[in-house]
Amino acid sequence: MSTPNYPLALALATAGWNNSETARRINTRAEQEGHRSVAVDRSRVGRWIRRGEKPRPPVPEVLAALLTEHLGRLHSPQSLGIAPARSVRVTLExxxxxxxxxxxxxxxxxxxxxxxxxxxxxxxxxxxxx
Structure with a gap:
């Protein structure tokens, strides 16, 4: 079952960015930073929001930096709910x-x-x- 990513949706709405604008900004910044393999599109951004999918590095850091600059307050991949997940295994009786x-x-x-x-x-x- 997927869970919507409300923190990311709220941050993008606050920035006034739709999915296409978000993808464009990520791709532009990633290219400027030398990340040639980044190719985000609007449907991918939509899945991050609707399904809670996590983007691959370096996208979480790039998006957090873009939102921090645009909104003037600190955003991290963790606060946006797009940080890579870490697994913990717990053995139960x-x-x-x-x-x-x-x-x-x-x-x-x-x-x-x-x-x-x-x-x-x-x-x-x-x-x-x-």
Whole structure:
């Protein structure tokens, strides 16, 4: 299941850039920086927003820099939801997995998304107590 990328959509709307304009700006800047293999089009930008797909490097850094310059406030690939994903493998006991799956079903979420939300919540609580 794909999840829309609301932070990216909001930043592009604030900048006043549609998907075509965003692609054009990324391609121009990437070429100026010597990244000859970057070829973003409007449909790709749309998938980043609608499906939460992540662009390949160097695009996240290029787009974050463009938005930072245009909007006058810091944007990072992480804040835009376009940073490369990092994987963490967690081994669960069968009963733990069953409980996780049951809770995810109860809130109508895929197990992976539910587990990710739990980890983020736990990390936020831990960060708040330090």
């Amino acid at each position: 069968e009963t733990e997995h069953q409980a996780l799956a049951a809770n995810a079903t109860a809130v109508n979420m895929p197990v992976e998304d539910y587990a990710r939300a739990l980890l983020r919540s736990a990390l936020a609580v831990q960060k708040g107590t330090q």
